[in-house]
Amino acid sequence: MIRFENVTKRYRGTARPALNDVDFEVLRGEFVFLVGASGSGKSSCLRLILREETPSDGRVVVLGRDLRTLSNRKVPYFRRHVGAVFQDFRLLPGKTIFQNVAFTLQVTGSSRAFIQQAVPEVLALVGLDGKEKRLPHELSGGEQQRVAIARALVNRPQVLLADEPTGNLDPATSVDIMQLFSRIHAGGTTVVMATHEAGFVDQMQRRVIELKDGEMVRDERHGGYGDTSGIPSLAPEPERGAAAVAALTAVLELHREIVENETGEQPAASEVAAAVAEEIAQAEKAELLEEAIHEPEPAEQPIVKEPERPRTNPIPVVEAIEMDVSELGLADRLGLGEQRDEDEVGPTS
Structure with a gap:
């Protein structure tokens, strides 16, 4: 279903390739975690699968199509078969939850009767039934992510990509979202997820592909996250003196x-x-x-008391500015641009 054949990806202005000779295959119905430190190449893999980027060397085959030979005008239709969920939700702030999900079907020319049936069904699947008339800002972060998942699923894609889907959520909400992905996978959808959530990877015991500096260093069935030494600890250090x-x-x-x-x-x-x-x-x-x-292992050298550091004023937290996403830009991003008869590519089995 997804095949990377000796793929190398280089970006302009960078000396080291983002991906270097990466080779793997994801079969239909698999749940695969892409793990590794920031900058290891996880997001580059997802962008290549979604055809946002093309490989510098090698080739990427998705749903039986070599994405190098896929013309730009056929990309939007191809993306209707590959759902994508991102860390920042990317919802339309001025539209209701129903309208955010229905927008995906409207631009593909679905009938009004089908939209009225499909949208409530997918909202119920993600646990948002009864909230169709709410606006995005009236929902919690976890609920907004569920809307984004519903929007990715309403076209019933064969592949669902997720790039750090729990990165902006609290731990309890993250558990709910991961359980939702498990239910979606159990329904037959192939899921490929890039994540730093070591706990979820260790508990779920799915296939794990680990990247390091753009190279694939591990492909393990029923694997765990692996080395967590690179994950920073947020535990405060004791104040001396x-x-x-x-x-x-x-x-x-x-x-x-x-x-x-x-x-x-x-x-x-x-x-x-x-x-x-x-x-x-x-x-x-x-x-x-x-x-x-x-101290578990006392140091042999004498402990020298550090001089007391002068206290500084706390750094003010600046709230993230919500980006104004135009409907046209979002349609292209989700693969929902204008469809022509000659653009039909369709999924392959």
């Missing part, structure tokens, strides 16, 4: 109270400094000892 700061504050207050009670006078700065220095030293020793106890 916290015990010393707390001790300083407490000793200052205590020392002042004692001196004032005994003499009625404020203590001299030198007396406070001497008393506080001892307390800080003891607090730092206790803090370092606590770290040493929980």
Whole structure:
């Protein structure tokens, strides 16, 4: 159904190819994960399958067609047989959920009766029945992604591509979306998904194709994500010196109270400094000892306390600006441009 034959893809202005001699085949009805670090070539594979790009060397065959020989005017009709779901949803903000999904059928010339039947069916499949009249901004991120999936499925494609479909979703919603993809696959649709979600890949145990620096390094049946050392950890590092700061504050207050009670006078700065220095030293020793106890392999070299860094103002978070996608651009993107009789290519078995 999808075949890469020694495919190499080079982009202008780059010294290293995005894909280098990649060779694999996806059979009808398979569920395949494309995994690897950012820049490994996953998205390039999906763009080649969708015919957004053509290979520099080798060839890509999808649904029996060599995409190098497919003319540009036949590409929109070809894409009607290959659904695509992206990380950023790409919905039309001014149209209702029903209209977003129906738009895919309207530009392909489907009858009104068929649209009235097909759209509610596919919305029910993705769990959005009863929300046909909502606008995209009235839905949660997970619901918007479900609309995007419904739009990709309404033409009943043989292949469904997904590029990081859970990248903008919270963990609980991501689970729901992955379960939805499993149900779609169980219905006979071939699914190819590029993802960084190591947990899902490990749990689902599907076929895994791993890319590294544009080269295919693994093709494993019932595989897992593999090496996760390149995935950054979001766990905050412990702030050092916290015990010393707390001790300083407490000793200052205590020392002042004692001196004032005994003499009625404020203590001299030198007396406070001497008393506080001892307390800080003891607090730092206790803090370092606590770290040493929980360290699995203690370092032989002495631990040197880092100087306290000056605090900075937090970086303001800038909300992403929603792109204004024109209907014409979206139609071409989804393979829904104007159809001519001579453009018929049709799927092949």
